[in-house]
Structures are given as C-alpha cells and as structure tokens.
Amino acid sequence: MLDANLKQQLQQYLGMLREPIELVASLGDGPKSTETRQLLTTIAELSDKVTASFDGENARKPSFVIRRASDHDVAVTFAGVPLGHEFTSLVLALLWAGGHPPKVDEKLVQQVRELSGTHEFDMYFSLSCHNCPDVVQALTLMSLFNKGVTATLIEGGAFQDEVERRGVMAVPAVFKDGAMWASGRMGLEDILAKVDTGASARAAEEMGAKAPFEALVIGGGPAGAAASIYLARKGFRTGIAADRIGGQVLDTMGIENFIATSYTEGPKLAAQLDAHIADYDIDVLKPVRAAKLTPATELGGYHTVELDNGAQVKARSLILATGARWRSLGVPGEAEYQNKGVAYCPHCDGPLFKGKRVAVIGGGNSGVEAAIDLANIVGHVTLIEFDTQLRADQVLQDKLRSFANVDILTNAQTTQVTGDGDKVNGLVWKDRASGEEATVALEGVFVQIGLIPNTEWLKDTGLDLTKFGEIKVDERGATNLPGVFAAGDATTVPYKQIVIAMGEGSKAALSAFDYLIRNEPVEDIAQAATTHEAQVA
Template sequence: MLDANLTAQLKQYLAMLREPIELVASLGDDAKSLQTRELISEIAALSDKVSARFDGTDARKPSFTISPVANAHSRLRFAGLPMGHEFTSLVLALLWAGGHPPKVSQEVLDQVTSLASTHDFEMYFSLTCHNCPDVVQALTLIALKNANFTATLIEGGTYQAEVDTRGVMAVPAVFKDGAMWLSGKKTLEEIAALLDTGAEEKAVAAINAKAPFEVLVVGGGPAGAAAAIYTARKGIRTGVAAERFGGQVLDTLGIENFISVSHTEGPKLAAALESHVKDYEVDIMNLSRAEKLIPASETGGYHEVVLSNGASLKARSVILSTGARWRNMNVPGEAEYANKGVAYCPHCDGPLFKGKRVAVIGGGNSGVEAAIDLAGIVAHVTLVEFDSQMRADAVLQDKLRSLPNVTIITSALTTEVLGDGAKVTGLTYKDRATEELHTVELEGIFVQIGLVPNTEWLKGALALSPRGEIEIDAKGATSVPGVFAAGDCTTVPYKQIIIAMGAGATAGLSAFDYMIRN
C-alpha cells in the first residue's frame, strides 16, 4: 500500500510514539478489505509500539479502530482507506493515540477535554477533498481526548450505497447521533465552540476585556496576514479578528501562480500564513465575524468593530481585509438544494457524483477547469455559460472541447434548480437569443460564477463601489481617516493571492504612517 517514500516518512513519525497503540480491523473478503489489511500490517511492522488485530466485528467492513493500549477503547474508527488527502489525518491519529501532543493551543485542548455532552459522530469524506482533513482531524482529537465522544470517519467512495441512502451529496458531512449536523469545512475551534454551550459567553467576555489595539486587522486571509506581519514588525500592538484564519485560501486546491513556489495547496499556504503571523506578538481572534464598523468620528475616540456575538473591539487604526465568497446564482431551488446536489467545490464533492450527470455553471477559468476535472469522474458534464462565448483561457477551452462527455451551452441564463424534495433532478435555462426555455436532467450542479465581496456589513460606514467593493486609493486608504483596506474586498482590479499580500503590506505600512503622523 505504501511506497518507499511514505514508508520512510511513516517510520520516522511512528518513532515519536510515547505509548503503545493497537489497531483492530473489521474486514471482509473484498478488495478494499485486502488493501486495509495490507496497510495495517505495514504500519504495525514499522514500530514495536504498534500492534494489530484482524478480529473486529464491526458491521462496516473494511474499517479499523485506533486505541491506546493502556486505555483500550474503540472511540475512533476509520471506515475505508484514509489515503490521499487523509493520509496526514491517519498519521496524526496514530501519533495522538500514542501520546504525542497535538499542535493545539492549551486553551482549545482544555475546552475539548472539558466538554460534558455525549455524542456519536459519523463523518463522510472523499479522498480528493481538501476541506475534509480539518474536520477529520478535529473529530479524531475530540474522540481520543474525551471519553464522551466517538467518531467514525467514513470514506464515501468505499461506502457509496450508504452515501446514497443517507443523501450525502457534499463533503465533509457530519452526522451527530444519527442526524445530519454539519456540512462543509469546520476547524477544531469551530466544532468545539458548537459543542460547548458556554463558549459564546466566554468569548464575548474575553474580547470585551481587551485593551484597544493600535491596529486591528479584520480578516485573516493573505491580505490580513500580510498587514498583521508588517504592522507587528513595526512594534505596533496588533490584533486580527477573523471568522476563520486563512479565508478563501482554505477552499483553494492547487495554487500554481504564487511566484517562487511552483505548486502548493490552499490549506498548506493558510497554515504557513498563520504560522508566520504567530512569529510575532499578534493577538489572533478566530471565530470573530465583524458585523458593524463605528468610525472614530462617531465614538469620539477609537474606531470600533462590533462582532456578531455582541462583543466589540477598539483600535486607533483598522485594516479591512474581509475577502470575498463564491457568488450564488440566486435562482429558485439553489438554496433549497445546497448540499443536496448544488455544490461549489468540484474537488471536494466531484467523487460523490461518479457515473452521474452534472452541470457546471460558468465559463471562466474556474468553471472550465471544474468541467475538465469532473469529466474524468462523472458520466456527463453540461457547461452552462451566460455569455455568448466562454471566457476561460484558450488552452483550457481546447481541452474541454476535446472531451467526449461534455456539452457546452452558451448564451444561457440558468432560471431554476429542479429537484424532488430530497435531491437535484435537473435545471432550467433560457436561451438568451430565442427566449426559449430548456430543461436539462441531471443529478448535480457545480456553481463557478465568480466572487462577491464580504462587505455588506460596511454599508453606510464608508464608500463602496456599485459592486460592493471598498473604495481605496493607492495607499489602501478608505473614505474614513484611519481605516484602510486590502485584498479581494476592495476595488483592486485583480483578485489574486499575491496581489492581496502586496496590498496587505501596503495597508499595514499606511496604517503605521497614519499613526505616527496623527
């Protein structure tokens, strides 16, 4: 199962085990069970602190538990093979079960161990999903550190019938005590906060107790990270309030245009950004969604940012870097069938539509790339583009047109998502040339039509463009003195990671310049 490189890496990691662990497999006679047996045998052979048994009796075959020998339990189970993006999750599960400390703040770890509720989690993931590992690893840690919880982590491709029966059409998907609970990427902090009934009150009290910052960065994507690093290096007391550190980068798979780095992945880059920011004395406040900006001219002192939980932060200067999010079609049925056939991440959810018919909405680079990727998995792809021609790079268009299972429809306005109440069954579109309505029967719709800035909360507080972008000058200054902005939420013409980083640095330096002059 493991090549020489992975074997060498795993052996090195297993040398870090502090306590013996045991793997107990429940296997059948199928090919996946044989692969699971092979994987577990190879792992056990790499360390004298790992033992393996193959006499498990769980109904899901193949599956296996990971438990510390000294405190044998079966609270953590992988069903299917955790390879691909989940191999790291497997390694971490082995290390944590063996007593190696997780790289989690003591505050969050204490919160996890003190959770008093009792729940059984089942989570479905795909091996190509780059959003799934965070959820897999969060549930893994919770199950290993708190006896009130169990976690069964299920590879959807191995259990396709189960996925279909339970109506799972997007991953990550988490069931709690048998009922659907969460869908989409969540961090350990977010999941722990949802399980901790007193978390919000504690967070509000902690934030309200903070002294005013010299610079408060709102948003933790590439622009926010760069701004925080530049201001912190000036010796300025800096805070970062972010709904989730990393921003939209966390939802990006391959990144091949970040200058000097030929290829990386969004979650990896986001982790590097957070690590770099933490090299300085920056107060990072995750799970903090801004809801209102009150300029200093109204408060008579500091700028104030009110958060969705009711807490507020004050600062001499503010840098807004709230980024953007995927644009919705805003047609009947889209919201009703979100995660029931309507999806926004082809890499994450594409494998769930193996052998089925899907549509991709949007003919830009993102849409055409999605259609190309999906064509290798699904039975048929219909690409629907509003304009009279696709806008993607020529090389991508040529590749798409070469594929035998792709239909391209241009000058088409999607008008409705159709479904049977449980899942998507098709879509309707209007031919913009003839005004004629058409119906396409399918099982999945992937929306790839660009971004919308996260600035609704700023209406009335400062100048926004007709598209809702924050208007800035060459120094990143907004219409409000002492408030700067950077990244995809602004009028900067090109929404790129490297441009956002440069804009964040500009905003950070401008905030410093503003403070020393005022």
C-alpha cells in the same frame, strides 16, 4: 500502497509514539478491504509499538479502530482508506492515540477534556477534499481526548450506498447522534462552539475585555495575514479578527502562480500563513466575523468593531481585508438544494457524483477547470455559460472539448434548479437568443460564476463602497474614513490574486503605520491639554 518515501516518513513519525497502540480492522472481500489490510500491516511493520489485528466486528467494512493498548476507550474509527488528503489525519490519529501531544492551543485541548455528556459523530469525507482534513482532525482529537466523544470518519467513496441513503451530497458532512449536524469546513474551535454552548459567551466576554488595539485587521486571508505581520513588525499592538486563517485560499486546490513557489495547495499555504502570524505578538481573535463598524468620531479616536459573538473591540486604525465568497446563481431551487446536489467545490464534492450527470455553471477559468476535473469522475458534464462564448484560457477550452462526455451550452441562462424535495434532479436553462427554455436531467450542479465581496456589514457606516459592494481605496490602500484602510478581494483593486492580495495587505499596513505615527491617540491629546491647563493655572 505506500511508496518508499512515505514509509520512511511514517516510520519517523511512529518513532514519536509514547505508548503502544492497536489497530483493529473489520474487513470484507472487496478491493478496499484488501487495501486496508495492506495499509495496516505496513504500519504495524514500521513500529514495535503498533500491532494490527483483523478480527473486528464493525458492520462497516472495511473499517478499523485506532486505540491505545492500555485504555481501549481512547479510540477513533476510520471507515475506508484514509489516504490522499487524509494521510496526515491518519498519522496524527496514530500519534495522538500513542500519547504524543497535539500541536494545538492547550486551552482548546482543555476545553475538549472538560466537555460533558456523550457525543457520537459520523463524519463523511472524500479523498480529494481539501476542506475535510480540518474536520477529520478536530473530531479525531475530540474522540481521543474525551471518552464521552466517539467519532467514526467515513470515506464516502467507499460507502456509496450509505452516502445515498443518508442524503450526503457534499463533504465534509457531520452527523451527530444520528442526525445531520453540520456541513462545510470547520476547525476545532468551530465544532467546540457548537457543542459547548457556553463557549461563545465566554469568548465574547474575553474579547470584549481586551484593551484597544493600535491596529486591528479584519479578515485572515492573504491580505489580512500580510497586514497583521507588517504591523506587528512595526511594534504596534496588533490584533487580527477572522473566521479562519487562510480565507478563500483554504478552498483553493492547486496554486501554480505564487511566485517563487512552483506549486502549492491552498490548505498548505493557509497553514504557513497561520504559522507566520504565530511568529509575532499578534492577538488572534477567531473564529469570529465582523458584524458592525462604528467609525471614530475624531482624528486619533477609536473605531469600534462589533463581532458576531457580541463582543465589541476598539482600535485606532483598521485594515479591512474581509475577502470574497462564491457568487450564487440566485435562482429558484439553488438555496433549497444547497448540499443536496448544489455545490461550489468540485474538488471536495466531485467524487460523490461518480458516474452521475452534473452541470457546471460558468465558462471562465474556474468553471472550465471544474468541468475538466469532473469529466474524469462523473458520467456526464454539461457546462452552461451565460456569455456567447467561453471566457477561459484557450488551453483550458481545448482540453475541455477533448472529452467525449462533455456538452457546452453558450448564450444560456440558468433559470431554475429542480429537485424531488430531497435532492437535485435537474435544471432549467433559457436560450438567450431565442428565449426558448429547456430542461437538463442531472444529479448535481456546480456553481462557478465568480466572487462577491464580504462587505454587507459595512453598509450605512459612511464607508465608500461601489455598486458591487467593493471597498473604494486609493493607491495607498486608504478608504475615505481616516484611520481605516482596506486590502484584498473586498476592495476595488483589480485582479483578485493571492500574490496581489499579500502586496496590498502589506501596503495598507505601511499606510496604517504612517497614519499612526502622524496622529496621536485621543487620550494623549487630552492628557497634553490637561497638563497645559495645569501649567497655565
């Protein structure tokens, strides 16, 4: 099950255990139970601080508890086999249960310890989901560091009947105390903000009390990360306000065009961005989103950004790098059935549709790649493209057409997503040539029709935007507002690519540096004027 390299790595990690741990499995007769037994047996053989037993009584089979030998209340439960993207989560669970301290902000760990009451979480993940590990690891930490929190982390593919019974059609999906509670990627901060009702107010008060920044970056994707690093290296007091570090990169699976790196994955690159930011004296404000901009009224003055938690933060210069998000179809039924059959991440949610019928909307590279990915998992794929022909690279088109379980509809407009009230059961499309409508019966719809910039909050601020909502920038990354710069997918710069966003973020930072050294702060100007008046008197 684990190759020699993984075994060696795991043995090294298990050498960090400070206390003995126990693995208690509840198994059935199927192949997943056999895999679980093999996995736990292997782990126990790699460390004398780990024991495995197979007499558990959990109704979910296979499942296993990781618990501290000296205190069985320090525990977390996995149902299914947490390999694939969740292997790291398994390793961290073993380490934390064994007393190894987490590499997490101590303030967050303390917040976990101080949570009151009881909180019972069931969380569903898929082994191919790159958004799931953050949630799995956050709930694992909470379960192991607060005895009032219990977490059961469930591989959806191993419990298909349960997934269908509870209406889980997208992962990560989190149930709390038996009821659906949250879906989508979340970090520890996000979960604590939902559980600890006073956390947001405390964070807002702390952020609002900060002294004005010389440079504030809005957005934590590749452009924002690069901008903050370049500014901090210039010695300016720099802040970065972001919902999450990594941005859209976190939703990207394989990356093969990041120069000098043959292959990486979005979450790994995002973690590297986060670590690089941490190398510098950069004040990271998260998880927050910008809600309102009040530009400075005079050169050298302060721009004010109001965050979604109510805090107001000031800065002499701004770099707007808010990125973009998946564009929605905007048809009846899409919003109603989001996470009930309508999805935007084939890597995350594809395994939940094993053997079923799905549609992919969009014939560009993203859409065709999604259809290829899904064709290996689901029963049938219908790809629907608005244009008269697919727009993806020819090599991708050829690969797609090689699948027997794929139909391609071009010059077709999706007009409605239909459902039974609980989940998707089909969609309606119109032939753009004849005007005739047809219905496709299916269980899932994956939307892959491009991006829309996250700039709604910048309307009516005096900032120049295009009709598509992109921020207009010049060759230096400057906007029409003095001291305000922009970079990345939210701007008019063509070709929305990671490497381009990083370059544009760096360029905008250098332009902000030039602005800052050429324009004195308003308080310095006022002080100089006061001194001059005193000298004249």
